[in-house]
Amino acid sequence: MSAPKGPEATPNELMVVAAARALEGRRVCFVGVGLPNIAVNLAKRTIAPQMELVYEAGVFGASPARLPLSIGDPTIVTGSTATVSMHDLFGLYLQGGRIDVGFLGGAQIDRFGNLNTTVIGDYAAPKTRLPGSGGACEIAINAKEIMVIMRQSKRSFVERLDFRTSPGHLDGAAHAERVRHDEGWLSAGPTVVVTDLAVYGFDADGEMTLRTLHPGATLDAVRESIGWKIRIPTGDVPTTPPPSAEELRLIREELDPTGAYV
Amino acid sequence: MSGATGSKLHTMRDAIAAHVHDGDTVAIEGFTHCISFAAGHEIIRQKRRNLTLARMTPDLIYDQMVAAGCAKKLIFSWLGNPGVGSLHAIRRRTEPSALAPGESLLEVEEYSHHGMVGRYVAGAHRLPFYPLRSYSESDLPAANPLIRQVESPYGDGKIWAVPPLNPDVAIIHAQRADAEGNVQMWGLLGCQKEAAFAAKRVIAVVEEIVPTETIRADPNRTIVPGLIVNAVVHEPFGAHPSYVQGAYDRDNAFYREWDAISREAAATDEWLREWVYEVPDRAAYIAKMDAARLRALRPTPAPSGSVDYGDYR
Numbered sequence: 001m002s003a004p005k006g007p008e009a010t011p012n013e014l015m016v017v018a019a020a021r022a023l024e025g026r027r028v029c030f031v032g033v034g035l036p037n038i039a040v041n042l043a044k045r046t047i048a049p050q051m052e053l054v055y056e057a058g059v060f061g062a063s064p065a066r067l068p069l070s071i072g073d074p075t076i077v078t079g080s081t082a083t084v085s086m087h088d089l090f091g092l093y094l095q096g097g098r099i100d101v102g103f104l105g106g107a108q109i110d111r112f113g114n115l116n117t118t119v120i121g122d123y124a125a126p127k128t129r130l131p132g133s134g135g136a137c138e139i140a141i142n143a144k145e146i147m148v149i150m151r152q153s154k155r156s157f158v159e160r161l162d163f164r165t166s167p168g169h170l171d172g173a174a175h176a177e178r179v180r181h182d183e184g185w186l187s188a189g190p191t192v193v194v195t196d197l198a199v200y201g202f203d204a205d206g207e208m209t210l211r212t213l214h215p216g217a218t219l220d221a222v223r224e225s226i227g228w229k230i231r232i233p234t235g236d237v238p239t240t241p242p243p244s245a246e247e248l249r250l251i252r253e254e255l256d257p258t259g260a261y262v
Numbered sequence: 263m264s265g266a267t268g269s270k271l272h273t274m275r276d277a278i279a280a281h282v283h284d285g286d287t288v289a290i291e292g293f294t295h296c297i298s299f300a301a302g303h304e305i306i307r308q309k310r311r312n313l314t315l316a317r318m319t320p321d322l323i324y325d326q327m328v329a330a331g332c333a334k335k336l337i338f339s340w341l342g343n344p345g346v347g348s349l350h351a352i353r354r355r356t357e358p359s360a361l362a363p364g365e366s367l368l369e370v371e372e373y374s375h376h377g378m379v380g381r382y383v384a385g386a387h388r389l390p391f392y393p394l395r396s397y398s399e400s401d402l403p404a405a406n407p408l409i410r411q412v413e414s415p416y417g418d419g420k421i422w423a424v425p426p427l428n429p430d431v432a433i434i435h436a437q438r439a440d441a442e443g444n445v446q447m448w449g450l451l452g453c454q455k456e457a458a459f460a461a462k463r464v465i466a467v468v469e470e471i472v473p474t475e476t477i478r479a480d481p482n483r484t485i486v487p488g489l490i491v492n493a494v495v496h497e498p499f500g501a502h503p504s505y506v507q508g509a510y511d512r513d514n515a516f517y518r519e520w521d522a523i524s525r526e527a528a529a530t531d532e533w534l535r536e537w538v539y540e541v542p543d544r545a546a547y548i549a550k551m552d553a554a555r556l557r558a559l560r561p562t563p564a565p566s567g568s569v570d571y572g573d574y575r
Contacts, residue, residue, distance in 0.1 A: 033345055056375060057293050057450045069514045070344035072294020074507050077449045078564055085451040086293060086318070087383055090376035095395050118372075123405050129348075129356040133374040134319075134340035138396035167399035183398050183419065 009243045011196035012262045013251055014214040016042060017243040019103075019149050019194040026100045028052045030139055031062075033071045035149045036103035038255050038262060039194075041067075045250055052081070054099060056135045058089045067256060090135065094142050097186050102143030104136050104166060104190075105150045108158050111208050111228050112176070113148065113168030113190035115140070116161040123163055133165050140166035141185050152195040157226040169206030176206055197222050199240055200230075207231055212240040269441040270494045271471070274543060277493035278304045281463045286430040287314040287337075289382075289461060290323060293452030294344055295507060296435040298467045299323050300500035300544040306330040307538060316429055318378045318453065322503065322520050325349040326538070328368065329530045335369035337427070339378040346517050350524040362527065372406055377424045379453050384426035385460030391423035398422065432461035435501045436485065437509065438470040439477075443491025446472075446483040448566075449507025455485045467495045469509050481571075499548045499556070510559040 009017070012035070019039035023029060024047045031040045031053050041064065044051050053062040057072040061081025068075055077083050084093075093099060106115035107130050117136055121127030140146055146168070150156060168190045169176040176189055193200040193208060197217040203209045209231040210222065219237065223230060243251075256262045272280070282288060282305055290298050302323040305313075309332075315324050316337040321344065327333055329351035336352070343349055354360045355368040373381065380392030391412065403409040403422075411420040434454040436447035445466045447454060458464045466486065471494070477484060503513035503520075523533050541547045548556070 057295075058452065059450070068345075069517070070294050070512065072344065072450050072512075074295070074449065074505055074511060074561070077507055083449065083451070085455065086375065086379045086453050087456060090379055095376070118401070118405070123401070125358045126356065127359065129341070129353050131340050131342035131348075132338070132372050133400075133402060135375040137374040137400050137402060138376045138394070141395055141398060163405070164399070164401045170399055179399060184395070185398070 009215070009248060010262065011214065013243060013248060014240065015149060015194050015196050016251060016262055017247050018199050018214070018240050019147065020247070021047060022147055022192045022194065022199075023048050023051065023101065026051060028054060028098055028100045030054045030056065030094070030099045030102040030143055032103045032105065033068060034261055036105070037068065038251065039149065040103065041255055042247065042250055045254075046247060054089075054093060056086075056089060058084050058086050060084065060093060067260070090138065094135070094138060097142070097144075099139075099143040101145045101147055102139035103147050103149060104139060105148060106136075106165070108156055108161050109148065109150060109193070110158060110161050110168075112170060112172060112206050113146070113193065113202060113208060114161055114164050114170065115148070115166040115168065116163045118163040118165045120162050136166040140168065141187050144186055145188055146190040148190055148193040150193070150195055152197055152225045154225060154227045157228075159228045169202060173204060173206030197225065203231065209233065210237055212238045214240045215242050270443050270488070270491060271441050272493045272495060274300055274304045274467070274495045274497060277465050277495050278308055281431050281465055281492055282308075282310055283430070284310055285312045286310075287316060288431050288433070289316040289429040289457045290433045291317060291452055291454050291457040292435055292501070292504065293318060293450055294321075294512070295450040295452060295505060296447065296454065296501050297321055297323055297504035298433050298435040298500055299502060299504065300497045301433045301465065301467055301495075302327055303538045303541075303544070303547070305332060306534065316427060318375060319344065320349060320352060322349070322517065325351045325520070325524060326534065328352050328355055329524070329527070330534055330538070333368060335371065337371045339373045339375045341372075343517055343521060345514065346521050350521070351527075351530055354527065371408065372402070373409065373424060374402065377409065379456065381424050381427035382453050382456035382460045384424070385428040386456050389426060391425055393421040393423050396422055427460060429457065429461040431463040431465065432457040433465045433467065434458055434486070435467045435506070437468065437506060438472045439466050439468045439494050440472055440474045440488070441494060442474065443486070443488035443494045444474070444477045444484055445486040445491065446477060446480070447485045448483060451485065458486045458490060464491045465493045465495060466491045467497050467500050469498050469500070469506055471496045479571075497544050500544050502548070505559070508561065508564075511561055513555075513559060
């Protein structure tokens with residue numbers, strides 16, 4: 001891979017590129033706004049040109065000509081394959097099993113990839129009222145696979161969620177597999193968590209495990225920004241392959257030229 | 263009365279006065295697209311109180327209506343300023359530490375997006391519940407006891423259910439309608455149709471009033487028939503700062519500005535005074551806006567091709 005021109009990749013750029021590459025081979029992706037949106041659009045321009053972008057606002061096969069600020073921007077409609085009611089989107093497309101991968105994030109994630117987007121503190125008297133589920137709860141259950149993009153910190157990577165909005169691997173793989181089987185979930189749960197420091201996967205216990213460290217990130221920085229004792233494989237941890245010049249160019253010149261997100 | 267043919271054209275003032283009452287459950291729908299801010303502002307001006315406000319995404323319009331004291335309860339599935347952050351006026355009424363003296367916490371009843379859509383569908387279909395695959399192993403059912411499980415009558419386990427939602431009034435915005443209230447819309451359809459069919463009364467607000475022949479020349483584009491519409495309001499730019507596909511863009515700059523305005527109760531009140539209370543109607547709001555800003559929201563045209571329905575006589 002050629003060295004990028006211009007400034008070094010920032011942690012956010014490393015995060016977006018790693019997330020885009022994780023999409024290799026996926027056909028239909030349920031997109032969120034912000035960083036997931038940039039990652040998915042980058043993947044479509046690089047390793048996954050056939051990918052269909054689905055927006056919860058009711059669009060299948062979007063080809064946004066500009067970066068949408070909101071999940072319902074008019075640019076996702078113009079030139080899309082299909083624009084449908086939200087009943088069709090959540091019923092026929094998501095619950096009907098047409099979505100390969102859904103991107104989620106949240107204010108809190110735990111070691112099993114369960115997510116909180118509802119409240120910090122007690123539900124009835126919250127310290128911070130967050131947006132809530134939106135489509136996240138049913139995406140977690142009905143998309144075949146979940147990927148997560150979040151900046152990591154002790155406030156966000158927590159031992160215990162204040163509220164479980166969207167289920168991941170519950171309290172471990174055994175429980176999660178039983179529930180998925182018994183209730184007919186399509187989702188295999190979260191497979192990848194991409195942060196500003198590293199890429200994580202989930203092991204046979206359903207627990208988050210370090211896979212690769214981004215260039216420049218250290219194991220100490222990883223440990224210090226996670227609220228539980230993160231599983232780290234023995235031996236040398238591989239480095240996340242650095243972004244190519246073309247990936248950085250696409251982010252800086254086409255996908256986020258004003259630097260609003262990355 | 264709905265059902266009768268003939269013009270249902272009204273001013274926004276008259277439509278709100280006739281169809282939105284204190285204590286009503288009101289659904290101003292539109293998913294990011296086609297949100298009737300014009301109706302919300304008129305409800306604020308007419309000082310409606312104790313409303314239950316239902317919307318998938320309360321958006322700025324319910325933040326403004328909550329700040330103005332119209333609401334006692336929110337029913338929703340995603341509570342934020344899309345693409346920007348929080349709805350601060352609503353946070354001040356949902357976080358005990360932020361509550362002003364004399365104010366009470368808003369009641370909240372929350373679902374997921376599919377659950378909220380399903381509530382309108384069940385309401386519109388006159389069904390006792392809407393079944394869906396969601397909520398399993400989530401804390402949402404504990405937070406909202408109206409999210410329940412039912413046994414499948416076909417012996418394949420339990421399924422989650424949400425109850426019907428039948429608003430007293432649904433207010434939908436769209437591109438165009440005729441004077442009888444046959445409404446046509448394109449772009450993100452949200453749940454305008456489902457909310458309208460679920461509601462006891464419907465106010466349709468449109469950018470353009472067109473002859474009935476225009477509607478009948480493209481019947482696939484009709485989302486709601488005049489049969490269920492009580493009032494039609496002609497309100498160009500009535501969805502600003504949200505948008506109308508093909509007519510004007512979302513005013514993203516305003517969504518960012520509201521983040522700063524709404525952080526302080528005093529600044530929020532001042533904005534409401536200047537842009538809602540002291541403005542008699544939407545036409546005056548638009549006239550007061552910076553003309554260049556408004557012009558910049560006009561998109562380059564990208565018309566669809568037309569289709570041939572055929573003439574069969």
